[in-house]
Amino acid sequence: MTREEVIITFAKYEIKRAIARKKVLALVAFTILLGTVPYYALSAAGTTLIPNTAYPYIWVVGIFAVGPLFLNFTAILIAAGAMSEEYEQGTAELLLSKPVRRTDYFIGKFLGGYTLFISILALNIFLSVASAYTFFGTQSNLNIIPGLFAAQAFASLVFFSLAFMLGELIRRSSLAYIFSSAVFFSSYIISTFMGLIYTLTGKEIYKTIQIYLPTSPANALPIQYATTQLPTSLTTVLRFINTATTGPTINLSIEILLTYSVLAIAVAAVYFLRQDISRKLS
Amino acid sequence: MLGLIRPTSGQVKINGLDPITHHVEALRNVAYSPELPNIQTFLTPKELLNLISHELNFTDNQTRDNEIKKALETVGLHEYADTKVGKLSKGMVQRLSVAQALLGKPETLILDEPMIGLDPAGTAHLREVFRDFAKKGNGTVFLSSHIMNEVESLCNSVAIIHKGKILFRGPAKEVEQKILNYSLIQLETSPLNAETMQQLQQIPGIADINTANNANTADTVTVEIAVNQPYTDLRPQIADLIIKSGFKLYTIKPAENMLERAYIEALKVGDTK
Numbered sequence: 001m002t003r004e005e006v007i008i009t010f011a012k013y014e015i016k017r018a019i020a021r022k023k024v025l026a027l028v029a030f031t032i033l034l035g036t037v038p039y040y041a042l043s044a045a046g047t048t049l050i051p052n053t054a055y056p057y058i059w060v061v062g063i064f065a066v067g068p069l070f071l072n073f074t075a076i077l078i079a080a081g082a083m084s085e086e087y088e089q090g091t092a093e094l095l096l097s098k099p100v101r102r103t104d105y106f107i108g109k110f111l112g113g114y115t116l117f118i119s120i121l122a123l124n125i126f127l128s129v130a131s132a133y134t135f136f137g138t139q140s141n142l143n144i145i146p147g148l149f150a151a152q153a154f155a156s157l158v159f160f161s162l163a164f165m166l167g168e169l170i171r172r173s174s175l176a177y178i179f180s181s182a183v184f185f186s187s188y189i190i191s192t193f194m195g196l197i198y199t200l201t202g203k204e205i206y207k208t209i210q211i212y213l214p215t216s217p218a219n220a221l222p223i224q225y226a227t228t229q230l231p232t233s234l235t236t237v238l239r240f241i242n243t244a245t246t247g248p249t250i251n252l253s254i255e256i257l258l259t260y261s262v263l264a265i266a267v268a269a270v271y272f273l274r275q276d277i278s279r280k281l282s
Numbered sequence: 283m284l285g286l287i288r289p290t291s292g293q294v295k296i297n298g299l300d301p302i303t304h305h306v307e308a309l310r311n312v313a314y315s316p317e318l319p320n321i322q323t324f325l326t327p328k329e330l331l332n333l334i335s336h337e338l339n340f341t342d343n344q345t346r347d348n349e350i351k352k353a354l355e356t357v358g359l360h361e362y363a364d365t366k367v368g369k370l371s372k373g374m375v376q377r378l379s380v381a382q383a384l385l386g387k388p389e390t391l392i393l394d395e396p397m398i399g400l401d402p403a404g405t406a407h408l409r410e411v412f413r414d415f416a417k418k419g420n421g422t423v424f425l426s427s428h429i430m431n432e433v434e435s436l437c438n439s440v441a442i443i444h445k446g447k448i449l450f451r452g453p454a455k456e457v458e459q460k461i462l463n464y465s466l467i468q469l470e471t472s473p474l475n476a477e478t479m480q481q482l483q484q485i486p487g488i489a490d491i492n493t494a495n496n497a498n499t500a501d502t503v504t505v506e507i508a509v510n511q512p513y514t515d516l517r518p519q520i521a522d523l524i525i526k527s528g529f530k531l532y533t534i535k536p537a538e539n540m541l542e543r544a545y546i547e548a549l550k551v552g553d554t555k
Contacts, residue, residue, distance in 0.1 A: 001339040009336040020324035090320030094382070097284045097316070098337040099309040277286040279316075 003104055010095075010108020015116050018078060021085065024116060027074050031120055034066045035127025043135035056140035057234050060226065062128025063148065068219040071124070072184055075117050075156045079163035080176035082113040083268075087171040087278070096277050106272050110164060110265070117160060118153045125149055144229040151225040155218045158257045159184055161264035162214070168268040187215040214260050217253035224250045283392060283424070284314055290446075296390070313388035317395035317426075319379040323368030327359055327378050330367065331385060338386040353381040356411055358404075372399035380408060384415070391415060392424045397432055405432075412436060430542035442545055444552035454541055461544040461551070464489050464508040466537035467517060470496070472530040473503050478523070482507065485519055502532060 018024050038061060042050060050058070086092040086109075096105060125145060132139050163180035170176045194210035197203075210216055248256065283294050285301030285308065294301060299308035321330055331350040340346040354360040357377040362370060370378065376399045383391055393412070397405045413436070415421045427433050433440055434454055441451035442461075450457045459465075474482075474493070482491055490508040509516055517534050524531045537543075 001336065001341060006336065006339070009333065013333055016324065017322060020322070089322070091322050093286060094314075094316060094319055094321065094379075095333075095337065096286060097309070097314040098334060099306045099312075099339075100337045101306055276288055279320075 003101070006100060006104045007108040007111065010105050011112035011115060014082060014109045014112025017085075018082070018113060018116055021081065023077055023081075024120075027077060027120055028123065030070070031074075031124050032127060034070060035062050035124055036131045038062060038065065039128075039131035039135045054234075055136045056138060057230065058136045059129045059132035059139045059142070060230070060234065062131065063125055063152070064223065064226070066124070068188075068215075071121060071152060071156050072159045072215075072218060073181070074120055075160035076163040076177065076180040076184060078113050078117050079160045080167045080180050081173040082109050082164055082167055083272070084167035084171050084173040084176045088173055090279050092277050093279055102273055103269070106269055113164065114157070114160060117156065118149075121152055121156070122149065125152075141230055144226065147225055147229070148222055151222040154254070155221040155257060158214050158218050158260045158264075161261040161268075165264040165268035165271075168272050184215065187213045191215050211248045211252070212256060214256070217248055217256040220248060221250065221253045221257065224248075224253060284309065284312070311389040312392065313383035313386070313390070314392045315379040315383040315394065315396055318372065318398055319375060321367045321375060321378065323366060325367050326364050327354060327367065327370075327381065328363040330378065331382055334382045334385055340386070349385055353384045356384060357381040358407060373401060373404050376400055377404065377408070380411065384411075387419070388421065390422045390424065392426075394426045395428070396425070397427070397429065409436060430545055431539065434538075434541045440541070442548045442552075444549055447552070449548050449552045450544075458540045458544045459511060461547050462540065463511050465511070466540060466543075467507045467509060467520065467534065468537045469505040469507065469520070469524070469534045470502050470532040471505060471524055472501060474505065474524070474527075474529055478527045478529065481523055481527070482520065485516060485523070487514055487516055502530075506537065 039058070042058070042061070083092075086095075096102065125148070129139060129142065129145070159180065162183060163176065166179050166183075167173065167176040170179065191210050191213045194206045194213070198206035198210065283296070283301065285294075285305045288302060296308045296312055301308040325333070328350060331353060332346070335346045335350060340349065351360065351363075354363050357380050359374060359377050359381060362374060367375060367378065376396065380393070380396060383393070391412070396408060396412075400408065409432075412423050412425070416423050423436070425433065425437060438453060439451070440454050440457050442449045442457065450460055452460070479491060479493075482488060487509050488507055489510045492506045492508075494504045494506075496502045496504055507516075507520065521531055521534050
């Protein structure tokens with residue numbers, strides 16, 4: 001077997017393991033709710049609330065309205081437990097006592113978790129489009145979905161990587177969830193405040209801080225991508241959803257996301273390769 | 283030994299390779315069965331062995347299936363191949379731990395308390411599995427255990443480790459003799475009188491005699507006779523004396539739990555060092 005096959009084996013194992021933990025099933029159920037209920041609610045609210053011209057683009061609601069919070073939180077939930085739960089349950093010891101490279105195990109776990117995450121992301125997009133079609137008829141500009149999917153997957157990589165790193169460093173799943181969520185919400189709140197202070201004072205420093213916080217590019221990138229592809233009237237609404245889009249450019253967002261993600265993965269990898277694999281943590 | 287924990291001092295080498303720096307190469311022919319292993323409960327034994335077989339780089343599916351089947355049969359788990367680990371008993375999980383270690387025809391087995399949780403039949407069965415592995419497969423078994431009877435019956439070489447240091451090592455009998463400066467003969471007799479006890483004490487080579495009432499019957503006592511090293515077999519003389527003195531002798535044999543006694547003594551030595 002090649003190294004790639006060994007990595008795929010670990011990735012498949014991670015997917016199966018995460019699903020068996022049942023929290024993923026809860027996330028899937030939540031995704032189904034978020035991908036269907038808002039459309040039903042909008043449809044039931046009556047046509048006077050939504051102009052007919054917006055009908056063909058209503059699919060973006062499910063994608064952008066829930067994306068910033070739900071997707072990043074889903075990424076955190078999956079990634080924080082990927083390594084830490086194995087230490088807590090003592091299951092890493094048996095797998096790593098075999099003649100396998102730790103790097104293969106590490107990459108396999110990361111890719112497995114990430115694959116699971118993007119499957120949930122794909123489900124969210126699919127349900128949004130399907131619900132929009134069901135309740136509001138034919139949808140437009142669906143050709144941007146692959147690019148939008150890639151932008152959302154990449155944007156969520158930052159919190160996936162941070163949570164994965166914290167799971168490895170702390171080796172306690174509940175603490176890793178708490179710390180990762182704390183980083184996410186702190187960044188979210190600080191970003192909002194920085195934006196507000198910038199609006200009030202006009203001082204660039206607050207805007208700069210806002211731009212470089214991880215939530216800003218994570219939330220902005222999919223919208224930045226969509227604004228170049230969708231009608232102007234719709235992009236105004238999208239900008240309203242996320243004020244951070246007025247900040248960094250697409251390239252800067254990608255650079256910031258990449259920096260955070262690569263750093264987090266590197267720290268986790270170095271720590272994992274150097275640390276002991278202990279028996280079950282009590 | 284498996285390169286999972288870095289040594290605070292010293293070095294382990296397997297076939298000349300450090301399992302920390304050359305993990306894959308060093309462990310190529312080494313398998314490990316952990317004590318009460320933590321195995322994902324959502325897996326079945328078959329799925330676990332399939333996962334392990336991928337780690338072991340089995341290339342041929344037919345070989346993989348055959349090896350998995352054989353390993354499960356060897357430990358007597360083939361009927362539970364598709365049962366979730368979460369539904370297996372502690373003993374079954376221990377057997378599964380051994381089964382996964384047997385995959386891939388390793389040359390060396392590292393077993394950590396492999397008999398824990400097993401019933402007597404299971405213990406006897408696994409003992410045979412390990413003997414077969416060593417004899418028929420020409421393999422080496424490292425057995426880590428606190429059950430000295432198990433060690434005595436399985437191992438031809440032992441090492442007593444205390445606080446991270448090897449205190450004694452060598453063939454079991456040699457280690458016993460090195461630690462204890464006596465051998466023990468165990469007898470079951472009718473209660474002996476003082477005169478006979480005194481006569482026994484006078485046999486050259488006998489160091490000490492201890493008598494204990496037998497819990498099962500008041501008609502017999504258990505006598506332990508310590509014989510000085512170098513050991514000479516005094517059983518004929520002892521038996522002769524007891525019978526000629528008019529007492530009943532039911533059994534006379536060398537004590538079986540000598541390694542356990544040696545182990546306890548060794549720890550005392552280790553603590554004083």
